Amino acid sequence: MGKKTGLRIGYTTGSCATAAAMAAVMAILGEEKREVDIPTPSGKRLRIPIVKITKDGNFARVWVKKDAGDDPDVTHGALICAKVSIQQQDNESIVEIFGGKGVGIVTKPGLPVKIGHAAINPVPREQIKNGVLEVLNRFKIKAKVCVIIEVLEGEKIAKKTLNPRLGIIGGVSILGTRGTVIPYSAEAYKETIILAMDVAKTMGLDHIALTTGGRSERLLMNILNSLPKEAFIQIADFFKFSLKCASKKGFKTISFGVFPGKLIKMAQGYEYTHARETKIDFDLLSKWAKEIGYSKEICLEIKKANTGRHVMEIVDTEKEKKMKFIEFLCNKAVLVAKNFSSYRLKIIYHVFDYTEDFIMSYQG
Numbered sequence: 001m002g003k004k005t006g007l008r009i010g011y012t013t014g015s016c017a018t019a020a021a022m023a024a025v026m027a028i029l030g031e032e033k034r035e036v037d038i039p040t041p042s043g044k045r046l047r048i049p050i051v052k053i054t055k056d057g058n059f060a061r062v063w064v065k066k067d068a069g070d071d072p073d074v075t076h077g078a079l080i081c082a083k084v085s086i087q088q089q090d091n092e093s094i095v096e097i098f099g100g101k102g103v104g105i106v107t108k109p110g111l112p113v114k115i116g117h118a119a120i121n122p123v124p125r126e127q128i129k130n131g132v133l134e135v136l137n138r139f140k141i142k143a144k145v146c147v148i149i150e151v152l153e154g155e156k157i158a159k160k161t162l163n164p165r166l167g168i169i170g171g172v173s174i175l176g177t178r179g180t181v182i183p184y185s186a187e188a189y190k191e192t193i194i195l196a197m198d199v200a201k202t203m204g205l206d207h208i209a210l211t212t213g214g215r216s217e218r219l220l221m222n223i224l225n226s227l228p229k230e231a232f233i234q235i236a237d238f239f240k241f242s243l244k245c246a247s248k249k250g251f252k253t254i255s256f257g258v259f260p261g262k263l264i265k266m267a268q269g270y271e272y273t274h275a276r277e278t279k280i281d282f283d284l285l286s287k288w289a290k291e292i293g294y295s296k297e298i299c300l301e302i303k304k305a306n307t308g309r310h311v312m313e314i315v316d317t318e319k320e321k322k323m324k325f326i327e328f329l330c331n332k333a334v335l336v337a338k339n340f341s342s343y344r345l346k347i348i349y350h351v352f353d354y355t356e357d358f359i360m361s362y363q364g
Contacts, residue, residue: 010069011046012176013080014124017064017149018131019048020082024060025135025145027053028086038131040179041123051079059085063152068181074160075172079152087144093136094144095129102154103174108167108230110202111195119163119173120149127179149174162192165229166199193242196233197249203230207253210235210242212262212273219352220257223361240271243341253346254337260326261308263351267332271340280308288332289315292324309354326351327362334364 019036026033035049051063061083068076083100099105099118106113112122120128132145151157154171158164163173177187200208209224209232211217217232224231235242246254258266261280265273268281286303294302298318305311315325330349337347351359 008069010067010073010076010181011048012124012179012181013066013075013078013151013172013174014121014127014176015040015046015048015179016066016080017082017120017124017174018128018179019046019050020062020064020080021084021128021147021149022131022135023050023053023064024062024082024084024147025086025132027055027060027062028058028084029135029139029141038179039127039134041127041176042178042180044179046179058087059083073181074157075151078154078157078172081150081152083148083150085146089142089144091142093133093142095132095147096145097125097128097147097149099171099174100148100150102151102157102171103149104154104158104163104168104171106168108199108202110199111166111168118149119168119171121173121175124174124176127176162196162234165232166192166195167230189236190238190241193233193235193238194245196230197245197251200230200233201249201251203228205231206251207231207255208233208246208251209255209257210246211257212236212259215356216257216259216262216352219356219358220255220350223257223350223358224255237272237274237277239266239273239337240340243337243345247341247345251345253348254341255348255350256333256337257350257352259352259354260312260329263326263329263333263349264308264311266336267329269336280311282311285311288328289325292321292328294318294321294325312353323360326359330360330362331364334362338364 018038023033023036032053035047038046040046051065054061063079063081066075066078099120104119106115106119151172158172209220211220211234262273264280270278282303282305286299289302290299301314302311315322334347347364349362353359
């Protein structure tokens with residue numbers, strides 16, 4: 001997280017849209033570029049290649065291919081198009097920005113874009129506007145510029161995102177608070193968690209259900225079937241971040257749906273639970289097993305275990321203590337969760353085994 005890894009930095013959908021819009025304005029004004037130097041919200045400049053330009057008088061279309069660098073982004077490789085028209089005028093320049101095919105429409109409250117508007121977030125919207133004005137100023141003209149952003153197969157790509165859950169239909173969002181995509185920085189994912197909680201809060205919910213992925217979410221939905229789908233939020237490995245965010249937004253009850261591996265890491269106090277960043281402390285697990293009453297032989301096996309799954313296989317050999325062991329882990333995880341957030345929060349854990357069977361619920 002935030003470490004220099006040598007991975008290639010990419011650029012956001014907002015930067016792609018900015019480059020396409022700027023290149024389209026340039027093309028209309030007689031300057032066709034195959035690479036565009038653009039401003040970013042962070043204050044740095046980016047050079048982004050142009051895929052295709054078509055022009056007809058005061059109208060142009062430009063395509064840019066999204067490059068997320070080495071970040072695992074579902075929009076990587078997407079073609080983002082800016083359809084631009086210009087009307088020169090004597091007074092100040094005006095830039096109007098709209099979403100076209102493949103850009104989602106907001107249908108629920110709680111997002112930074114109003115209901116009924118295209119899902120082009122405020123920061124990238126300002127980035128596009130500033131980029132277009134920069135070109136107009138360089139050419140020393142005043143104009144009214146209409147920019148329509150489209151994403152080829154955006155509706156199909158959006159199905160792999162959380163947009164449908166957030167109430168953004170028909171396409172992807174144009175995002176980016178800094179203009180660049182830092183591999184595995186997960187800034188975009190954190191932003192999605194915040195937006196999802198905003199939607200839940202706007203709906204008047206005080207109980208949300210957090211999971212680390214789609215599998216645990218599906219299982220938790222079966223148990224908490226009285227909650228609306230907007231209450232379910234996938235937090236990936238952002239344990240502490242999500243709890244602090246939930247506490248700040250004033251939720252009263254947090255239900256976690258977890259498998260034993262994540263439960264162990266939460267119980268051991270990790271703020272971020274990804275396997276790349278955190279390792280299970282098997283010595284500590286062995287001590288905990290001893291406290292519960294497991295035999296010396298079992299405790300030694302746990303100490304030498306390879307994974308959380310392996311630990312669960314070991315404790316399962318003394319089935320009468322297994323439930324007590326999981327309850328012990330839940331209690332530890334609840335204490336950590338409350339320490340990360342607020343002791344006023346009600347924390348409930350729902351634990352599933354690796355065969356997807358329900359093990360237990362524990363409320364702290």
